[in-house]
Amino acid sequence: MRKILVPTDFSENALNALDYALELFKYDICEFYIMHAYQDDIYADKVLMKSKTIDELTRVISDKSQLQLEGILKHVSKVSPNSRHTYHVVSSNNMLIDEADKIVDEECIDIIVMGTRGKTNDRKLTFGSHTLQVLKYVQCPVLAIPENYKHIQPRRILFPTNYMIPYKRRELKLLCDMASPYRAVIDMLYISKSKKLSLRQQNHQDFINEALCKNKINFKIVDNKNITNAIYTYIKENDINMLVMVNTRHSFLENILFQSTIDEISLYIEIPFLVLQNMRRN
Structure with a gap:
């Protein structure tokens, strides 16, 4: 249920x-x-x-x-x-x-x-x-x-991550269950100059791979200094129809959400945006 x-x-x-x-x-x-x-x-x-x-x-x-x-x-x-x-x-x-x-x-x-x-x-x-x-x-x-968004079936999902935080199994299961009926492909996007993962990052990637086992997953690495532009460009160039991010302390997403002037948000999201909460209540 x-x-x-x-x-x-x-x-x-x-x-x-x-x-x-x-x-x-x-x-x-x-x-x-x-x-x-x-x-x-x-x-x-x-x-x-x-x-x-x-x-x-x-x-x-x-x-x-x-x-x-x-x-x-x-x-x-x-x-x-x-x-x-x-x-x-x-x-x-x-x-x-x-x-x-x-x-x-x-x-x-x-x-x-x-x-x-x-x-x-x-x-x-x-x-x-x-x-x-x-x-x-x-x-x-x-x-x-987003306003007037009608393309219901998510075929390609983008999940930017740095693999530095432990993920919640329940929330990854939610994503897995949302994507699997539509046979959606999930692109895990790591934005970094280095193409090597630390042991901790590798463990988190393995956990994601296991938790999303019903889905086809592409593990991608992109070299870009501007994380916002990297995400936006990837969405446009790969026909992405859902964006997934985790809201945790000191994350890129937290920096966006807690800006003093909301008008400065440069990532204009035109597709459904799933925010997984990985934050404890105050």
Whole structure:
């Protein structure tokens, strides 16, 4: 049984991410938790705040949230009638991060699927603020889906790594199980001037090879000083349709996610991006 959390703000981007998840995991027995955390919405409507008390406004927002979630369930039953899938809707007067964290812990969620951007849809940013918060602070694999991305079947997956960190078997199994129904090829990309691996790196590579045994794996080495450009170039030149990275301390990905100005992110991701979390909670 795979458990999948899909946060939504009822935007087209969020709905597209849900549709992607329904199709990607169509062969799996899954429980979907479709969640809307509406605490921010209560204070966002300045007009209603002037005419209603907080309690009245909360009831209005809560009712609207529940109604929209029921609408999503109708959409799901229409576009993806799958007997392997069951659904739960969660409407919560809470912040997105807090509610996501709570559901991940209580339900042992395997993966979070969401759009790279939500309602604001600022095209200058790789990730919207909500997606960025989940990538940073919720300890669970996250699959971020770009706006209007429709190519569901992952045929070629890129996994950049320096082989310096121990990987979690459960998360590699998740990747293996996602890729194997589509016979996807996984390219492990090591960006380095040296073509030799240390004993530690070799051990980690062997572990990856064993954990992803259902899949065809290519072990690649690229000499490039700029890691971002190396990844971007590889994606373009090899028709990659999913990017996988690990979020760990002092990693390239952590440097991206924790930049003070998000606008500086130079890796504009146009394909689904799976972030495996290898970080302990504070």
